[in-house]
Amino acid sequence: MTERNYAQIGERVYEETLPNCLTVRVVSKPHHAKACAFFVTRYGGMDLRFQLNGQWQDTPAGIAHYLEHKMFDTEDGNALQDLAQNGAEPNAFTSNAITAYYFYSTEHFYENLKILLEFVSVPYFTDESVEKEQGIIGQEIRMVEDTPDWQIYTNLMECLYEKSPARVSVAGTVESIRHITAQTLYDCHRAFYDPSNMVLCVVGNVDPARVSAIAREVLPEAGGAPILRDYGEEESSAPARREHAQVMEVSMTQFLAGYKCDPPPEGVDLLRLGMIGDMACDILFGDSSPLYSRLYEQGLINDTFGGNFDILPGVAYLYVGGDTNDPHAVHAAVTEEAQRLAREGIDEDFYQRVRRAAYGQMIRGLNSFETIAISQAEGVFHGYDYFSFPEVFSSITKADLEDFLRRNVTADRTAISLITPKA
Amino acid sequence: MTKQRIQLLDNVFLTYVPADKFKTDFLSAQFITPLRAETAGLNALLPAVLQRGTVQYPDMQRLSAALDLLYGATIEHSVRKRGESQLWGFLATCVDDAFLPDGSKLLEPLTGLLGQLICQPVLEGGTLSPAYVASERTNLIDAIRSAIDEKRTFAARRLLEEMCRGEAYGLSHIGDEASVAAITPEALTAHYRAAIAQSRLELYYCGRAERERVESAFQTAFRSLPRAEDPILTPPQAHPPRQSPQVIREQMDVSQGKLSVGYSVDTDDKDAVVVMNTMFGATSNSKLFLNVREKLSLCYYASSTYHRSKNMITVASGIEFENYQKALDEIGAQLSAMQNGDWEAWELTAARSSLSNGHRSIFDSASQLEDFYMGQIATGRDDDPEKLLEAALAVTPERIQSAAKAVKLDTIYFLTGKEEPHS
Incomplete structure (x- = not known):
């Protein structure tokens, strides 16, 4: 070996x-x-x-x-x-x-x-x-x-x-x-x-x-040919539906907003995109972001608030949600903040801080055997070496994040799902 | 990995676990207090308010920024119930110095932050910030109300409430809504001053740093901690067996019924109960899993838990509403099988293997180890996982059977739908 x-x-x-x-x-x-x-x-x-x-x-x-x-x-x-x-x-x-x-x-x-x-x-x-x-x-x-x-x-x-x-x-x-x-x-x-x-x-x-x-x-001595799969026709950037609300036995309204992102590439670019998406989330609504503090202090969110960037076969999306009394206000605030960051640029000090934290977060992930094993497997399936992440990480720039937010976190790419308490 | 326990200050102890297999250091600072209805809400609210800011970092954004700079170090407040004690405080992690690109040292600043959170909160005229108290009080009330959201944990909690009515173990570790709603900034401040002076403080470190370095970091961080009289920790009281079982049935708008069954255990041979419970329902190899799920297809999950400090066993399962009696009968039949010594040799071997795997794996997780040691301290015990395992492996079939005979039905709780049966 x-x-x-x-x-x-x-x-x-x-x-x-x-x-x-x-x-x-x-x-x-x-x-x-x-x-x-x-x-x-x-x-x-x-x-x-x-x-x-x-x-x-x-x-x-x-x-x-x-x-x-x-x-x-x-x-x-x-x-x-x-x-x-x-x-x-x-x-x-x-x-x-x-x-x-x-x-x-x-x-x-x-x-x-x-x-x-x-x-x-x-x-x-x-x-x-x-x-x-x-x-x-x-x-x-x-x-x-x-x-x-x-x-x-x-x-x-x-x-x-x-x-x-x-x-x-x-x-x-x-x-x-x-x-x-x-x-x-x-x-x-x-x-x-x-x-x-x-x-x-x-x-x-x-x-x-x-x-x-x-x-x-x-295991069998011989392996077969690659499988042809069909994930459906290409999606447009707009959501199929803007909103879905369901009533359940819960104590408080919960929301989950999603933003349809550009389809993911293969190879090391996929690994890179995952890191850009994760960091964009930290910048946009992470614990140390201005938006998080503002919404928390206004009582619009609590510590259930959070989100992430997710890549699936052929599609990628960014999501954010939590308990709130005013889901639409929080949703609109996230979209507006993303566009403000794209327009005005991300504060350099803030960017450097989030960068450090993101690196620490990836090192921390290596404590989990499951994270290691699944990351290795994903890397093989998509053609990259997961443990090369420090080099890939160092190639990411502030402009990459701004560009990601500008393109993906927009009003015309988003939908919201709500769970509301029984009256 | 030899644990060492060191007294640092009056009634302040450090559990130090050297380990070089993790990427991160794990730190904990926990106050250990008796769980009581009058103080449960205060103790739950306090760390949430303290985490809002310190004199040096007076708001969330500045505190988070400080953590970002420490390569994404984390500090989270925690509230736990272990036995009949309530533990409140903070859990912290940081990437170990060995994996930092620039040779930074994170242990001292992170320990310093922990000390600040506890000793130097944001005060306004000598009182904890009224705005922070109000906002965290709302969040805590929301958290208390949200207990209904996850039906699986809700049903488990309702069983404990009903079964242990009048015992501290029946109380929620985060308090009840009415007492939390009544907490004023003044009352919380008075509680804060008394609590940090009088409660036992348990510190924990697991990571690569030398003991002297860790001791010195904690000593510096907590040098201004006030210390008063020596409190006595009360060991938990065993649950008194009920004369005849009680049945509680509640309705909600749900698709699946949740059946929770509680048993008292009238024996001092707790090591035997551990093995008995493992065979009965604690693994995917147990009688409950193999019969209630695999043989009768009644559920997706059916498992049992031994509450050692209270000498109680609880069973949890999710079933179709109309299968209530069937499931209950089968759970009872499996308990009878244990009482009659009706098992095959492999079932005991498997239980021993599973216990041995479980106890040995504790050392592979810094957070599990923290929870284990804090649990020991809170319940007045001083065992190591190896010692507990050794005792469990020495249990004979005769002792298992006697332990099973000491198990007595106490309380049945069933959360059912509003229309039954399911259409």
């Missing part, structure tokens, strides 16, 4: 691409008791339409997440239990763009790694077991239906996007998941769980050569 040392950030990485096209990364953490393995496929809630054997397939909303649940079933039982019996803490999640299976353990690491690779690569579904999962996932969906944070986000995405599957909830609906069968799950597994579409990232005090040897032993 190739070894790379990133002295400035104190990280060491071992890397290899197997003959089946699987990328293996091992991030060395010699002083930790725990180690984790993340096995990640580039397949998420937005991958609803794709080509299999030359034919376009349309699949029901929520299928990637449903598949994630069912992957734990094995011919002999359930991998969740196999891992847990070995002292591992296993879990999985599905986002818009990826599905990740992982475990943390302080003992039996290599046995657990073997179990992880086996159950994710060998599907085992029956119509009966697929049917049974309807109850469990149905309850997961009911749970999120009662969760204001989830509802406000889903409603915002429906406002912002017209054609992109970014508007579809990762979990699907109780109705959509009824159409999922063992056969659709097998098809999706065949298309997306190919080693060439996956990354294995291990973080901890482990032997990189042994990780690679286990991956070679367990």
